[in-house]
Amino acid sequence: MLRSLYSGVSGMRGFQTKLDVIGNNIANVNTAGFKAGRVMFKDILSQSMSGVTAPVEGEQGGVNAKQVGLGVTISAIDTIHTAGSAQTTNVPTDLRLDGDGFFVVSPTGAPENAFLTRAGNFNVDATGFLVNSDGLFVLSADGEPIQIDPETVTAFSIGQDGSILPVNADGTTGDAIAQVGVAKVINPGGLEKVGGNLYRMTPNANPEAALDLGAAADEERGTGSIIAGQLEMSNVDLTNEFTDMIVAQRGFQANSRIITTSDSILEEVVNLKR
Secondary structure, eight states, X not given: OOHHHHHHHHHHHHHHHHHHHHHHHHHTTTOTTOOOEEEEEEEOOOEEEEOOBOOBTTTBOOBOOXXXXXXXXXXXEEEOXXXXXXXXXXXXXXXXXXXXXEEEEESSSOGGGOEEESOOBOEEOTTSBEEOTTXXXXXXXXXXXXXXXXXXXSOEEEOTTOEEEEBOTTSOBOOOOEEBOEEEOSOGGGOEEEETTEEEOOTTTSGGGOOEEXXXXXXXXXXXXXXXXEEEOXXXXXXXXXXXXXXXXHHHHHHHHHHHXXXXXXXXXXXXXX
């Protein structure tokens, strides 16, 4: 069987995956905190037709190896953690991270089963807890759920270091209630997407999957500051996505042409019997 036939099949499979990733990027072009993905390819093991011949001084020169490639496969599907554009909402509980950190949310309020997110569209529930749109508790720098007592605090503001400052009846600012926590991730590309704008910590993101939770606006940690009243939108660039879509479509068509051409050659070989 012709090697080109299987090479064409591998190419079509690869570009199908690329189109899947592009489609997901475009679908999430307006998703807050979404990070685009990209597909990287690598060639499959090549078949050697002849080996290398070393040069012999004064007798003959060297001869390169003759190798035939056997197709392509997926090398990696990367998540691009560049910053998205800022959208001003003027909602006090909408937060944007101006840096490389992540907000930490937990379904139980404990850091042991917490998730990371860049989507800062938070709100205060009926009991005063700061939660995300799915009801997960936003954790403080101390790893505790943040609760704002609705009976004593009627208004508040959030500073760049994440401090939640109550506003008194006379307009003065009181002492900080809590401080929104920010997690530092050494390798954001190693985080696992779990849906709902959430990431799960993995051993390839931080050593031993440790949750490095602390305060924002810390120059030593480099997690960036918190901007209240703004949201970080998707970092998907539609111009690049549509360009990649055209390339993927033409690549798929070219590989399908390889298969049809190989099939025509095989048909001619079969017809030799006639």
